[in-house]
Amino acid sequence: MPVYEYNALDQRGKNLKGIIEADSESQARAKLRAAGNYPISLKESKVKAEGASPSWFSASMFNRITPEEVYVITRQLSTLHGAGIPLDAALSSLVEQTRNTALKKVLAQIKGKVSEGKTLAQSMGEHPKLFPHLYINMIRAGEESGSLNVVLEQLADFSEKQQELKGRLRAAMYYPVFMAIIGTAILFILITYIVPNITQVFKDMEQTLPLPTLFLIGTSSFLKNYWWVLLGVGLAVVILLRMFVRTVRGRSVWDFIKLRMPVFGPVAQKIILARFASTLASMNRSGVEFMVAMRIVRTLVDNVRIAEVVDSAMEHVQRGQSMTVALAASPWFPPMFVQMIAVGEQSGSLEVMLSKIADAYERDVEASVKGMTSLLEPLMITVMGLAVGFIVISILLPIFEMNQMIH
Template sequence: MPVYEYKALTQKGKTTSGIIDAESPIIARQKIRALKTFPVAVKEVHDSPTKKESRTLSFARHFQRVTPSEVAMLTRQLATLISAGFPLVPAIDILISQTRSNAFKRQLAKIKDSIVEGNSFARSLSLYPRSFSELYVNMVHAGESSGTLEIVLERLADITEGQQALKQRIRSALAYPVLMTFIGTVVLFLLLTFIVPSITSIFTDMGQALPAPTIFLINTSAFFKKYWWLILALGAAMLIALRSIVNTSKGRYLLDKSMLLLPGSGLLVKKLAVARFARTLGSLLENGVSMLTALEIVKNIVGNQLIANVIEDAAKEVEKGQDLGTALAESKIFPDISIQMIIVGEQSGRLESMLNKIADVFEGEVESSVMSMTSLIEPLMILIMGIAVGFIVLSICLPIFEMNQLVM
């Protein structure tokens, strides 16, 4: 069924807009009038826009992507409606009217139409891989197959909300140090480029012998003043080059490998990837997805190419009949405690619950480690800024002190 975007006027004369599905534009206008609004413009939405439309709307649509928080909220609401006895299609219809994002409304309308046409819910969700991950689609498929869709949706909502909460806590903890680093760098750059040269020019005009710190400061500020544009250009070029390298498979692999080797943060990256692996694998196995299929899905969401390769190799060994814990232990990448817990879970027949415990342990360790690191980074940044500014002040004051001694 076609989907239409519309603009209409309410009875009070206010402009409103939305998404509606109908067999034709005439029926779409009738539905809009049934909402006690007067249609002003009705336009059909196409899945595959022309090249000209794509170029025109690509920038705007970049800011209209469906966010994980929107998906989590939809999942929770859909699980509640289905648990209350609503059929799937009417439940999605209710959520379309409540969703604020037009981009998400369009996707939900197309998903509903796909279900009406006879496709499964999982198949319909797979039409939008950017919004609904492979993990999401496969868990929904497992829920449909087993008749426990509402339970799976509740579980998916828990997973999505938990991951978003963890990311938000980590981002909140790192926000202040990152902001301090950025502001400090900008302030020092402006000082050395524009402020210091105007002050130190007084000393150079005097023709007097200057202390070594002052000479160093004058030379540094002169370099920044003369080549500040080159510094900015090199910085931008490095960012572009790094992004281009990361977009290649080999570059991504080298970056992920170097991230794991970094002192301090490398261990955090590894723990976060292992936590994501354990949480996702445990959820998939709990909902009836086979081990090999679950490992194939999990390797794509761990966020590190090196660990993804380890999981892929382990899947091949599991296919040959080897235990998962033993297969993962051969790589020496996974922490020993996670390997031991997986082996115990396999031997006791409680692998799913053990994987969830692994995720709880490592997520807690990552969060506490980030908090500890930020508590150390904040005073360290203040100390570095103080030393830098103190050096600038001292370099400027030393010649003044020497001039005072000569006058006396």
């Protein structure tokens, strides 16, 4: 559906500029008049509304809308609306400033719907792949309570914290992953190309070789001739595991393993609990009904075992009981977490306690990741050193034996 840029006067004679979505210019004028505005000028915008359902991608994969861009427009909308700029004018400003074509189209659609009289929550709700339930419900609560600018600021703060946490986790893992890839590549080149050339000399001499050297030659020969078998088996295992994880039973088993994994398990658990607490705190602060907030938080928990506990907590709340009863019975919610929520419920300051829990766990996650990476780096160096040392010793042993035979 086309998008039109308009210049109009409202019932008080105030000049209005914006964007409206309509099938034709006459329909756009009719929509403006129906809203009580008198159109002065109207022209079709270069930004076309998408006829298809909203998507994370435009025609080009390079126009993908990232979570970082959603955070930026949320912050900008919060700033503009908080400064007293009307919502439709603020949205028009975002459309003009946005460079990403796909995001520009979505914003133009939202602006058109708002100009037609729909709420911001309803307009954004037509783009569920871009704006999740959490986002929509917080905005709806802000519109209903008349505190949209406050809610937008809270959403921007929440998104910023989530992006910062993801960024720190990625940055912490870059170096270990890079080291692992480089180390594996070096070992593969050594074993498949360099070692065969050296060991061929020993074979030509028909010398009885030590066991480590025979093992190295056998490994080198196998990798060089049958690397495709290892690759095929590896791919088959990955595909079968993915198929298993997609089943209900498989997902439950895999999520249990993730939580029980040494070193990585506690970090994964803390990340989920931090997200649980921060999301529930943000929605509670915005005025979203508690059970609605719990249902939304439940959809954000990406671990089946912890999601089952949240389901149980919701059942307890519906029966008029404290959700801490269900949380305390679970091994996945630590006593400190449960106790702080209990104190928050009893004192009527649940939102404050949830925020404190989220901050504490986010700091704990960052410290744990730093500790994990500081442990991984020397561990990988040690493994690399042992592997290279074994190769060197396996090559030198026959040479030493030849020297002894000569002397």
